Amino acid sequence: MLFELLSVAALAVVLVCAVGRPYGRSEVTFAAPAAVVVIAVGAIPLADVREEAARLGPVLGFLAAVLVLAKLCDDEGLFHACGTWMARWARRRPRRLLGAVFALASVVTAALSLDATVVLLTPVVFATAARMGARPRPHLYASAHLSNTASLLLPVSNLTNLLAFTATGLSFTRFALLMLLPWLAAVAVEYAVFRRFFAADLDAPPGPAGSAEAPELxxxxxxxxxxxxxxxxxxxxxxxxxxxxxxxxxxxxxxRALARRRTTPAAVVRAAGVPFLAFVLALGVVVRAVVDNGLGDALGTVLPAGTALPALLGTAAVAAVLANLINNLPAALVLVPLAAPAGPGAVLAVLLGVNIGPNLTYAGSLATLLWRRIAHQYDHSVDLSVFTRLGLLTVPSALLAATPALWIALAVLGT
Known part of the structure; x- marks a missing residue:
């Protein structure tokens, strides 16, 4: 009981500090000591710590590489060019701009991960809306939602996907094929809800537009x-x-960037996000302690078994609820091992819940928290009531569309 209480308390401290970032400190400032505490008191044996580090090592290496890749793409002007193309295609029509944002954010999230959408594309979306004279709110909220929802497609689109990919036993291509239909269904539902929810903003006449030079490809x-x-x-x-x-x-x-002196070795290392990688590792250790000391058994009695449609719906719902209670990354760390014995379909249903579910609350994913900070940097206030009402409309409907789509994909393609 003592180990259980200490582990839960450590996880609570880590999550609260990750959300609030007291004194402006990074997440690892609080996560690393919490991991040390659970190890020191014996809540998790050193052998299990080494096992968790070995499991997360390839995931963290991949995340570092993708963060560097996305930052160097930004330095090459890729995201600036995308913003200019969006503005020109929209022709000063906000509804067309929303469609462009949905398309671009979905592709960027799938190909370069949700971090690229939040950190690199969100400022571009804000600048593009301002240059068009359009109200930015629908387009900014779209970048937040799609950083979560559109990360369903590939194993590389989200850290949660990477954590689950090995457990599924699927190939990269098979994973993508099975998630293609759920991805399309979820994004389509989000788009339909956004067009209705933000109708007043989208129908408002655009203000004076700025000019922009054609970017080099x-x-x-x-x-x-x-x-x-x-x-x-x-x-x-x-x-x-x-x-x-x-x-x-x-x-x-x-x-190429180093040879052309467009970056420095230190900048490349910073782009890898080493403090965030350390945070993920420390969080993994703390979550493992919580799971091994009771949470795993408790959730095992709640999580549905099998891959029939009702079981998939139940699994996705449990994952979505847990993501909003303890954040989607810990939720994935907890639920993926529990769902794996039921087969790849159950693990993919967990991903539906932990990737779509976080659009309901700020604390649902680290990406949403980061998006909120970026929005504030651009002096755009994020309304909690708007975010919550939008989440109540999109999350259940997207899950109800994506989960049957997954069931169909599993029935047609198999695993």
Whole structure:
């Protein structure tokens, strides 16, 4: 009982501090001591710590590589070019801009992970709306929602996907094929809700528009990203981890940027987000302590068994609720091992819950918390009531659309 209480208290401290960031300190400032405490008191044996570190190691390596890849793409001007293209395609019509944001954010999230959408695309969306004279609110909220919902497609789109990918036993291509229909269904539902929910903003006449020069096509960055995505599939077919394909793509852009003196070694290291990687590792240790000291058994009695449609719906619902209670990353760490014995379909249903569910509350995912801070940096107030009402409309409907879509994909394609 003592270990259970200490583990839960440590997790609560980590999550509260990750949300609030007291004194402006990074998440790892509080997560690392919490991990040390649960190890020191014996709540998690050293052998289990080593096992957790070995399990998370490839995931963290991949995340670092993708963060570097996304930052170097930004330095090449890829996101600026995307913003200009969005504005021109929209032709000063806010509804067309919303469609462009949905399309671009979905692709960026799937290909470069949700962190790229939140950190790099959100400022571009804000600037594009301002340049068009459109109200920014629908488009900013779209970048937040799609950083979560649109991360369903590929194993590399979200850290939660990476955590689950190995447990599914699926190839990269098979994972993508099974999640394609749920991804399309969830994004379509979000788009329909957004058009209705923000109708007043989208129908408002745009104000004075700014001008923008045509950007140079960042061809090298585009080709590198495409080659990296192809590398993920090839690596999976050869039994090689996706971290190596991501590292190769990041290395190609880094060498080019360093040779042209557009970046520095220190900037490349900063782009890898080492403090955040340390936070994820510390969080994994704390969550493992909580699971091993009672939470795993408790959730095991709640989580539905099997891959029939009712079981998949129940699994996705449990995952969504847990994501909003303890954040989606810990929820994935807890639920994926419990769902794995039921097969890949159950693990994919967990991903539906932990990726779509966080759109209900700020604390549901770290990406949403980061998005809120970025919005504030641009002097755009984020209304809690608007966020919550929008989440109440999108999360249940998206889950009800995506889960049957997953069931159909499993029935047609198998695993």
């Amino acid at each position: 960042p061809l090298f960055a585009l080709v590198t990203v495409a080659a990296t995505l192809a590398g993920f599939g090839a690596a999976s077919a050869l039994g090689v981890g996706p971290v190596w394909a991501a590292a190769a793509g990041a290395a190609v852009l880094a060498v």
